[in-house]
Amino acid sequence: MPSWIHKPSWVHKPTRKIVLLVTGAIALVLFGALGAAVVLLSGAYSTAATTQHFKITHRLLDAGLRYSVRASASDIQAPILDEPHKYEQGAACYRLHCAQCHGAPGIAPDEEGRGMLPIASNLAQSAREWPAEWLYYVTKKGVRMSGMPAWEFRMSEESLWSTVAFLTRLPSLTRAEYAQLSQYSAQLECESAEGAEMQASEDRTKIVFRQYACHSCHRIEGVVGPKSYVGPALVEWSHRKYLAGTLPNNEENLVRFILDPQAVRPHSLMPKLEVAPAHARQMARYLLELE
Amino acid sequence: MSVTARIAIGWLYLVLCGCMAPEGYEPHVPEGDPRQGREVLAELECGVCHVIPGVPGARGRVGPALADYKRNVYIAGRYPNDPDILTRFVRDAPSMSPDTAMPAIEMSEAQARDIAAYLYSL
Numbered sequence: 001m002p003s004w005i006h007k008p009s010w011v012h013k014p015t016r017k018i019v020l021l022v023t024g025a026i027a028l029v030l031f032g033a034l035g036a037a038v039v040l041l042s043g044a045y046s047t048a049a050t051t052q053h054f055k056i057t058h059r060l061l062d063a064g065l066r067y068s069v070r071a072s073a074s075d076i077q078a079p080i081l082d083e084p085h086k087y088e089q090g091a092a093c094y095r096l097h098c099a100q101c102h103g104a105p106g107i108a109p110d111e112e113g114r115g116m117l118p119i120a121s122n123l124a125q126s127a128r129e130w131p132a133e134w135l136y137y138v139t140k141k142g143v144r145m146s147g148m149p150a151w152e153f154r155m156s157e158e159s160l161w162s163t164v165a166f167l168t169r170l171p172s173l174t175r176a177e178y179a180q181l182s183q184y185s186a187q188l189e190c191e192s193a194e195g196a197e198m199q200a201s202e203d204r205t206k207i208v209f210r211q212y213a214c215h216s217c218h219r220i221e222g223v224v225g226p227k228s229y230v231g232p233a234l235v236e237w238s239h240r241k242y243l244a245g246t247l248p249n250n251e252e253n254l255v256r257f258i259l260d261p262q263a264v265r266p267h268s269l270m271p272k273l274e275v276a277p278a279h280a281r282q283m284a285r286y287l288l289e290l291e
Numbered sequence: 292m293s294v295t296a297r298i299a300i301g302w303l304y305l306v307l308c309g310c311m312a313p314e315g316y317e318p319h320v321p322e323g324d325p326r327q328g329r330e331v332l333a334e335l336e337c338g339v340c341h342v343i344p345g346v347p348g349a350r351g352r353v354g355p356a357l358a359d360y361k362r363n364v365y366i367a368g369r370y371p372n373d374p375d376i377l378t379r380f381v382r383d384a385p386s387m388s389p390d391t392a393m394p395a396i397e398m399s400e401a402q403a404r405d406i407a408a409y410l411y412s413l
Contacts, residue, residue: 231365
């Protein structure tokens, strides 16, 4: 160190400085945690859908979404999308699954979509500003804590891309053109995820449970969710002798029951969830491995 | 874990739970006596098929575990979990749900009420 630099006194006592810094940091964290606890336990934080975020929070969340989607979609390569059969089929998917919350040219979102917080994006704008790969990623995976579901469990891979093909045309459609396309697409089907490719892994199975909303009624070992007591808890399941009160508990019966509960027990309150057979098997295997 | 840490955690737990909003619904069985109910459950050996907290040896895995029973929304996957219905069900499950593996069990109406009262006390 050149001699003309004045050495402050603490340079000679590095330990003291570190102790001070660390103590300060800990105090700050504790103080923050205490403040957060007070806000949480007092009920001062509003969870009402009428209470908007602060502007800065909203902008930060928006930016966070964009950075996250950009990073996650970086390996995706869009196929050729500008083909009539693709965007026509996509229009069918859009009319069936998207317009309810996102609206369409000249058409407002449905009642369910209007009061949401955050509000569903107007996709004519998203499609102008976002590359197709990002649109695909968000459609496929959904957006956490926003109400946007993951469509990969409800639409085939082909339908996902068709929907994106439609989205890329959306900004250029007038009200009349949309109406015409939508009317034409009414005769087309949006292919469900039934034939979608399944990769079985433990993490993937947990996602599958959540994507069929199983955890809204069942507490499932290893799956984070609400403390629900609507259906039986799916814990230590391999020890259960019976399922649905009467059937021997094994893989085949579990699959049967998951696919069509009323075929097994007509009065069961468990609804039919249109579970893809491969997914039902994945679920059954997972449950039967629970010790 | 040191004693101080245990005390700190216990204290925090108390503070947090004390501030928590209550869970709500507490089913009540008129004239049901939970203490008697526990004895009836042991006497009738319900624990052969069910895990029942507080009843010695009740670790059966044939039927569902009965912990936290008051929070269950439904009985046997088809009836609302309400005191009258549970009182009937514990005595004669097959008449209400013919496809259940649970048998009818001989007991008095009062005993059934006591059992229901105990299950709701868990």
